[in-house]
Amino acid sequence: EVVLTQSPGTLSLSPGERATLSCRASQSVSDIYLSWYQKKPGQAPRLLIYGASNRATGVPGRFSGSGSGTDFTLTITRLEPEDFAVYYCLQYGSSSYTFGQGTKLEIK
């Protein structure tokens, strides 16, 4: 079973700054099946990135994904107030899904 480890656990930044979130897999995963989600309290999770680097419909251009193998990154350039949330990476295997434990992006 693949384990996804996200870092840092909490990231404190100010609006306008750049955020870099990491997701590391315990073994190599296909980038086709690596996604990123945004979760705010009381709201449904929102798909941001699929296939490691493809933005989902309606996602602003300041969000981008990259990586391959075991190391993946979600980058948010020029943080907006609405971007402060918890972010999860997700890996889809042949018969299961695995989420990372999440990175909380908080306002500094």
Added chain:
Amino acid sequence: EVQVVESGGGLVQPGGSLRLSCAVSGFTFRKYAMNWVRQAPGKGLEWVASVTGSGDITYYADSVRGRFTISRDNSKNTLYLQMNSLRAEDTAVYYCAAGVAVVPLQHWGQGTLVTVSS
């Protein structure tokens, strides 16, 4: 417009049963794999179960295998989760999510709260 609406949550005693439903509209239901994902209070997201578009293949997390059953009715555009032998650790908001092969968990509902407590 895509709509995903869960229902059926509530308070249940340990050892009890509950059935969740998820009604969808705005996309071709039978073409999407359907999933249940949960979030316990103060915890992260946890995948629970999946079913293929035709309904013939199901997958479960180890934590619920043998106790939960996922199913779907494509004639009603509805997904179900039958939960038996519930435990306190099953307390969570349960989300229904639809996806396709390379775009998993694309469309989500707002969730339904399940509380297992005596």
